Amino acid sequence: MRQATQCxxxxxxxxxxxxxxxVKAVLSLPxxxxxxxxxxxxxxxxxxxxxxxGGNPVGLLADLSAALLELEIRVLDPTGIVLLTNDxxxxxxxxxxxxxxxxxxxxxxxxxxxxxxxxxxxxRAYATYHPQSRQMQRGLAEKVIAAIADDQRGWxx
Amino acid sequence: MTMVFDHPYGREEEEVLNRLWREAEDRDLGGEHPCVPxxxxxxxxxxxxxxxxxxxxxxxxxxxxxRTLGSLSRCCARPRSVSLS
Numbered sequence: 001m002r003q004a005t006q007c008x009x010x011x012x013x014x015x016x017x018x019x020x021x022x023v024k025a026v027l028s029l030p031x032x033x034x035x036x037x038x039x040x041x042x043x044x045x046x047x048x049x050x051x052x053x054g055g056n057p058v059g060l061l062a063d064l065s066a067a068l069l070e071l072e073i074r075v076l077d078p079t080g081i082v083l084l085t086n087d088x089x090x091x092x093x094x095x096x097x098x099x100x101x102x103x104x105x106x107x108x109x110x111x112x113x114x115x116x117x118x119x120x121x122x123x124r125a126y127a128t129y130h131p132q133s134r135q136m137q138r139g140l141a142e143k144v145i146a147a148i149a150d151d152q153r154g155w156x157x
Numbered sequence: 158m159t160m161v162f163d164h165p166y167g168r169e170e171e172e173v174l175n176r177l178w179r180e181a182e183d184r185d186l187g188g189e190h191p192c193v194p195x196x197x198x199x200x201x202x203x204x205x206x207x208x209x210x211x212x213x214x215x216x217x218x219x220x221x222x223x224r225t226l227g228s229l230s231r232c233c234a235r236p237r238s239v240s241l242s
Contacts, residue, residue, distance in 0.1 A: 040208070061184070064177040079206040080208045084211060
């Protein structure tokens, strides 16, 4: 348990800071409430890139990863799926978001080249850049978070 | 203060996870543990919106804690939560 405690204490990378800021914005949490307790996080690929092949998992590994994320979404039943994956495994992202149907993304009106939205059953899906990417610098992350919070409020009301 | 981070895996998810792990081992892709979702203990409380954040792969998000949970889930019998003090 000590090791897990230490590991969680270190979760302060851009991904996790983005997650916390977004949860705070959507849930309007009071000061002092820890956003990390209200969110959930996972990865599109559960196995990293093949160092020998120099690329992402393909074939069965990719299919299994997608199947696992499908199960996670079913169990966690989110109202918002925030894909911080940029164009990484875009085809798989579309397969998961659109459940095999016709891909139909909406470019966000205010952020046409930074945020794509879609409806996946009872959830809204948001695809954007990874928080560590250069595109997310200079205030874009804050705009994306504000847009997601606004969309969630409209979606749930 | 104690924080509890639950993970939602049931039998079906664990079967896919284990199959994924075996396939990775067969391809000599060891070294990266498949991670499990990290779910806050207040997730979905009181009908509030539930947000799931999806990164690319463990090495990108450097989710060492998630990988630790993955290791725990492989070593222990169905841990449903990890308490953090």
